[in-house]
Amino acid sequence: MTDQAMGVQGFVRRHIVDTRPLSIPHYRRLLFGQGLSFIGFQLTAVAVSAQVYALTQSSLWVGLLGPVALVPLVVFGLWGGAIADAVDRRKLLLTCSLISWTATLVLLVNAVFLSNVWLLMAAVAVQSTGVAVASPTRNAIIPRLVPKHLVPSANTLNFTLGSLGSVLGPLLGGVVLAGGGYGMAYLIDALLFSASLYAAVRLPRLEPLGETAAPGFRAVAEGLRYILGSSIVLMSFVVDIIAMAFALPRALFPELTATRFGGSEMAFGWLSASVALGAVIGGVFSGWVGRVRRQGVALTFVIALWGLTVAAAGLAEQLWLAVALLAAGGFADLVSAVWRQTILQTYAPDEMRGRLQGVFFVVVAGGPRLGDMRAGATAATFGLVPAWVGGGLLCALVVLVVGLSVPAFRAYRTG
Template identity: 85%
Template sequence: MAEQAVGVQGFIRRHFLDTRPLAIPHFRRLLFGQALSFIGFQLTAVAVSAQVYALTKSSFWVGMLGPVALVPLVVFGLWGGAIADAVDRRKLLLVCSLISWAATLALLFNAFFLSNIWLLMAAVAVQSIGVAVSSPTRVAIIPRLVPAELVPSANTLNYTLGSLASVLGPLLGGFVLARGGAGMAYLIDALLFGATLYAAARLPRLEPLGESTAPGVRAVVDGLRYIMGNPVVLMSFVVDIIAMAFALPRALYPELAATRFEGSEMAFGWLSASVALGAVVGGVFSGWVGRVRRQGVALTFVIALWGLTVAAAGLAQQLWLVVALLAAGGFADLVSAVWRQTILQTYAPDEMRGRLQGVFYVVVAGGPRLGDMRAGATAAAVGLVPAWVGGGVLCAVAVIIVGLSVPAFRAYRPRPLQEAGAQR
């Protein structure tokens, strides 16, 4: 019986989600606090898109939410990463979380009293400032809380719970929008945000470990120089930009729900949750991810798979099939994200992690905004289906050409994890 139990445990460890990092209290609070608040964040994202479409009846304006959020993300993501390498990351996380919370309160006020498109856009921009600094700071904290050998597992848990929140948030969004409107969605977000504030407040002091650089232009340039000098790290950013800028159809969800599914709020909620739903499934069955050795080639092909499943979803006529195809793409996206994140966290020394995570967040959050702008503008010019399907096909072709053309990336295999100086 003992041998049988060991065999079952080994099977689970090889094929299912590794939960060992949850035994670390600081990481556990940070993870679950972020997950709860991210449900509210996703709920707000759905409500903002729906409110803009309701006010303007235009996918172009929904797509313009992309550049409105993108500029603060780029500027403050890069600068915020440099700050995270020079100050106590706990305090920085608290301050930036409060900025995001204030933006949510502004959206709440606008929804109940004004319904002004310009105030809504301004609140989205301010929210992006807070998120652009807090997100890379939070991820840069992880290697300080868990041992080096558990960093990939911690990343997978982080992405899986984040993806679960991205499922629950949009699904809740469809329900809330149908019954309480955008204002109720913003109110729920404001209440749930308390979870991330509590988790940040309970963290230990996280002063810089190594030599710190003043958070100015020089620090940002040093981080960019590090990336440009490492083709594997650089290509991990490039392939993600291709995936999001070319293939993400998020800005087209309101129009698809309105034209193909009779304007159903629940259909919009399912569309918004579909990619994250696949990522949750991918996280549960992620035990094999860390055993893949040719990660450069693997990254290239899982992103190509993402593009092809998105293209197929644009042709599907049944809601369940659209959701299933987008979920398959989400599975591929989670695997890609874990590999890319682990590369950054294990290559860089602690004094560089904030800056690299700042660039990572600019790419991860900025790429979808470019995708929103691309999808909205293309749909306005050539129609919904060509914009959706063409983007997915272009992504698959471009990532294979680019990803396989760089020898260092094509041959990349993960090196042993460096000591991370975990703090509990």
């Protein structure tokens, strides 16, 4: 092999996404099944919002989709994690995947034959219930399929495909709704979801390891006590809440588009996709992520970087610069998500992983909604730029103070 070829190979190994987990068939099927189903999930999210507005001509009804989906996500996210610690995770994943798939079929039938907004809302709630249990279960399965030293790489691949789905799903939604209508969108979602069902069917038995607890309130409470008693695990949640609650600018995209970029729909689209695009790029160039050992300190600084890039984007007068800065923030957010997930999957014992993944899911689902509320309220009170830029700067300051003030988290090393 020539020196040049060896140099290229070394660069790829150091900087490009680590694909070694793909050599594990069970993980590979789980990853691509989840990736395809998430595209369909995002497509359905677009179609549901559009159909609710078409049926009601009311933004209030569209807004009600938030709590209709969020309440099952919170309740069943916590409970689902407890169930995942007490039963065969393969059977649980298959069961809740079938629940979500059935809800998608109900949306399809409703779109073609009934057009009933109440049935649509009920189907969304049931779909969210299935997702709330499936997500922590799937994440708790990964350390059982992948060697410990490859868990960060597996998480990177998961988050990268998820971010790609966040880009492709809405784009596909616009094309499908224009050409085929709501029924076609739900049909495509149902077909894509079959890949996730197939992956669940092919998994091995995944019975609980170690001591198990009945999946009730006591088990959920035990999981929460474990989090509160472990400063490292607790801080992995705290820093994420700081990142989303203080710095997420998503709710301010419409106002920024209207006041700075002439109300252009294209500008709004680029702003909406920017963070996910940055996460995809971050996933591609993530070969180094799994080699970072001092993940507590690294996580603190990468979230501070997220806050600073968001703040800078709020000052950008050119669309390309705002998108580039938000994409840089998305890169940082992807790295943050990988390290937070890795801490939960490798630091905690297997009998706690389901419950911790349930809490992780609730934080991931609820944190951005706190960020939307914070952004909207502060923009209404202080104006767009103070709300956007101030939130980013406050995120960076608070996470540095909090993250570096906890000795165990500051000193935490993986592996």
